[in-house]
Amino acid sequence: MGGPEAGAIATFIGTARNYNEGRNVTLLEYEAYPEMAEQELRRLGQEAMGQWDLCRMAIVHRVGPVHIGEASVVIAVSSGHRQDAFAACRFAIEEIKKRVPIWKKEVFEGGEVWIGTQSGQAFSPPSRK
Amino acid sequence: MGGPEAGAIATFIGTARNYNEGRNVTLLEYEAYPEMAEQELRRLGQEAMGQWDLCRMAIVHRVGPVHIGEASVVIAVSSGHRQDAFAACRFAIEEIKKRVPIWKKEVFEGGEVWIGTQSGQAFSPPSRK
Amino acid sequence: MKVTVKLFAALRQQVGSGELSKEIEEGSTVEQLWDFLREESPQLPDMKGSLLYAVNRNYVTRDHVLQDQDEVVFVPPVSGG
């Protein structure tokens, strides 16, 4: 990720928590629309490269079961100056959560639920492209 | 850095660039006032823990020669929610650059310079404690 | 004409299948296809307000007119990360 022209590397790792909204979570399971998810990840990477002065950027997202404490997503960005790496890293995780077609099922004590599609919950959908 | 109660890990790595303000940099050398630097790092860590909801935080800063491409500083923060980890990670590097008594000497083609103390350069000193 | 509907996550579980082949009328919009699907599978929730539409791997607006052989995905709120 580094390199002679990089002065900063910012990374973000999303990890599976044992607790969410009052539930004792025992496992996460991710499902993706793989072809479109990869395309959207590539697209948001290109948008970041256009918006900030970056050296390199990488995003990995797991699918399938992710145990508590394990990483579900890793984002790494390098740049000449730290502001760019921080901003692009933040942008990437926010965009992933808005528009990349990946869904998380939370398995907890006594049940399971697809996050984002519980009835009664209000969503703000991303702006349509 | 992770753990069952962590949902996010943000890291920042500062790396030695081969170029700065028109100079082709060949080496960095860091010097610290070690006892006070450690105390200020601990202090800013405590401030971050008080200001955001964090699980863990670690900061390592090298002293002595750091070759191009190598890391000079590593900050890692874990938290339940990503906003806290990002904010605390950003806070840590900004505070390091303002108040932790560590100085960088840039060795470049044709000379060397202590960054921050060149004559003629204007500084905004951190607020005095 | 014929389109392929792919279903993921909660929608896949509710319908009990990840892929459907649907015969639709020329000029149908992606939103009309969703309405049609809900008539067929009433267990699908009324979630138009939070649904996104993707055709051939790109997000489209609800009034997007479908073509023969399109791959359509009804995207419930994503929750990656």
Add this chain to the structure above:
Amino acid sequence: MKVTVKLFAALRQQVGSGELSKEIEEGSTVEQLWDFLREESPQLPDMKGSLLYAVNRNYVTRDHVLQDQDEVVFVPPVSGG
């Protein structure tokens, strides 16, 4: 009374030593010690505007009055990270 001055980075190189022992008058402030040091070592730059003062490993204001055996550091703009 006696204080120890530690010098780092550019200041250490300019003075040619990392540690000095200084005899000062009771009631001297940390800023007065800097002025005194500059008279002794004119090669030190006029950088009061950007200097911070640390006594016994804590930042202090320029009017901080020194005590016997204090450890004083004149902190040029830091550049870690």
